[in-house]
Structure formats: structure tokens, C-alpha cells
Amino acid sequence: MRRFLFYLVPSTILMLSIAIMLSGSFLKKPWVKEEDFALYLERMIENIKGGSWEEASINLKKLKTAWKKVLPRLQFSIERDEAIEIDVNLARLQGFLSGKDRPAALAELYEVYERWNNLSE
Numbered sequence: 001m002r003r004f005l006f007y008l009v010p011s012t013i014l015m016l017s018i019a020i021m022l023s024g025s026f027l028k029k030p031w032v033k034e035e036d037f038a039l040y041l042e043r044m045i046e047n048i049k050g051g052s053w054e055e056a057s058i059n060l061k062k063l064k065t066a067w068k069k070v071l072p073r074l075q076f077s078i079e080r081d082e083a084i085e086i087d088v089n090l091a092r093l094q095g096f097l098s099g100k101d102r103p104a105a106l107a108e109l110y111e112v113y114e115r116w117n118n119l120s121e
Contacts, residue, residue, distance in 0.1 A: 020076050028074060028119060030066075037066045041113050048097075048105050056097055056105075064090055078119050086115050 030036040040063040047056035067090065071083060089112045096105035 022077070028070065028116075030070075034062070035066050035069045037063065037070055037116060038113075040066055041109060041116065045106065045109050045113075048102055048109065051102070053097060053100055060090070060094060060097060074119065082115060082119060086112060089115065 028037075030039075040059050044056050044059045044063065047053075047059060067086065075083065089108050093105060093108040093112070096108060
């Protein structure tokens, strides 16, 4: 019995760790509507293309809130640098929105979108 536990405990811990590290694509999915990061990204793209800067600012706040809710779930399955880069992109995006710079804002949004899609790879 003791020998069985000697092998069982480390094996269980190892399998649990691997499962957590590979679960990024599952953990990235929204559990509630307020966590739907991809939805707010798409809305912001539509807002900026349409020139409605006030709506884009509102959706940016929702996007940041969604990111802050999803990040604790993802922190063990993604690289830390990727999370920091998304934070930096969102900060730049806020600056571009306040300056009403459409091309730069769209470029940042598409970069965030690409990073979001590549998080679980």
C-alpha cells in the first residue's frame, strides 16, 4: 500500500499540472456574458470602423473588465509575456481612442485579436 501511494501521489500531481497547462483553450471561453473578450473585440472593430468613438470607449472598458476576469484563469496556461503584451496593447488602444486615430486603433485591435487567438497554442 505504501509503495502504491509513493507512485500515485507524484503521478497524480504531474497529470494535474499537465492538464492545467494544456487547458488554455477551454479556460479562454467565457463562462458568463461579461467575460466574452472576443465579442467586445468584434464590437470595438465595428465601432471604430463606423466612427462611433463613444461606443468604442464603452466597449474598451468592458473589454478590459473581461480581460481582468479571464486572466486569473489563464495565468497558468499561457506565457506571462503574452498577458503583459495584451495589457500593453489595451493601454495603447485607449490612447488611440482618445486621439480618435482610426488606423492605429484598428491595428492595435487586430493585434490584440491575433494574440487572443494564439494564447492557447
